[in-house]
Amino acid sequence: MSVAYTSDVLIVGAGVGGLSLAIRLARKGWQVRILQEQVSVPPRRRPEIIQPAGLQALDELGLFAHLYKQDVTRVETFHFRRIGGRPLCRVDYRALNHPYPYALIALPQQSRRAFLDGLQDHPGVQIHWGACLTGVLRRGYRIVGAKAIENGEEREFRAPVTIGADGSASRLRAMAGITTHVKRYPNAFVGMLVTCPDSMKVDQTVHYDLGRGEILGCFPCSKSQLCLLFMVPADRAQERDGPLLKSLKDRIAAIRPELAEPVSAVVGWDQVSWQAPVRVRLGTWVIDGAAFMGDAAHACHPHVAQGSFQAMEDARVLADALQDPRTGAENFSARRLKLYEQFRRPIVERLQCVADEYAWLWETKNLFLSYMRDRIFRSIGRQPALLYKVAATEAGIAPSPLTFMERLQALGLCA
């Protein structure tokens, strides 16, 4: 017979979302178990922008200092420039009326480190590293936990409520039979970590270079390193055995000559990360005995750079919605858990729409649309009210699409 563990809640996935929820529930005195598939977290070569609203959420969790003490970078401005041409727009977070008028650029492993450091104050949370999910446990229709292989043995993890925080490709979601729609975008992003050239060390700014069907993002992610994200058609993934890497490096060097030497140090795909963004929408986020959060519930295109903040927000709302497990299983019925979904779903779906619009416009190959995009960027840059709205959306403070009138203003068709 397999070993059985019990806890007040079982969380599948020790990402930003699962760990935020664990901290919030541990503060309420809950016993929390987390299943995490990988034994350790492999480093990722891509930047994680922690937006002002995300920094506030980290502060609430008592984690801000844990992140800030690492070699992360504070940025206040985001510069958009036409490749080979003029500046388009500058978004400045200092104009925001917010306690954190800046973002931090970290690597995903640094933000995870901050969470794990913070968890040391919460002995009620136990992470099962290397536990590989094999199925869900049910009593009738209700989910009552999950099964996983740990140290070569199958184990049962029983809990009144199970949370799927296992990312955009969530296996728990599939095992629970949740209807899922995954949108795949035509473009992927390659990430490289390079030495920051002296000319870019002076300004702690994020630079985006936009062209026709081309985007290069440069993110200062430590005192000496720059993380590059370069857009590539997703269907070129199979060309990775050929000369693709060399052609990408040549193009990056042509866009920004100061990067020619730093990218020459990238000599193999093991120094590069390949990220293909997806958008996830579920038929329902909650069923009897289980709820989904973060990327497992609503992965979003990263142009709005808010995935980690939104996962932390899910945790805040879900922790409030989860009632004391000792007062009965009815607390975790789909009907009760629906309150969480009803509150969060409209917010993240609005953000997904903004992100889809950004992906469509920023990444366009079309000559006319790229001309219009540049015109919109320049026009927004000249109108403080529009610039504020764009900054507040990106910062996670008040995410909302532009209204019809604001779109006309952005096109420069009315004042």
Ligand SMILES: Cc1cc2nc3c(=O)[nH]c(=O)nc-3n(C[C@H](O)[C@H](O)[C@H](O)COP(=O)(O)OP(=O)(O)OC[C@H]3O[C@@H](n4cnc5c(N)ncnc54)[C@H](O)[C@@H]3O)c2cc1C
């Ligand atoms: C190219 C790119 C750039 C991005 N940039 C930003 C950015 O700048 N700012 C930002 O806020 N967000 C960004 N994001 C999004 C952000 O990374 C995610 O939204 C965020 O990590 C979601 O957190 P999560 O906890 O829901 O999921 P994840 O971070 O994916 O964590 C899920 C965890 O579950 C584990 N897991 C998976 N399957 C199982 C299983 N079967 N059993 C047990 N454990 C499992 C995984 O190992 C992982 O630890 C970006 C995403 C991409 C693709």
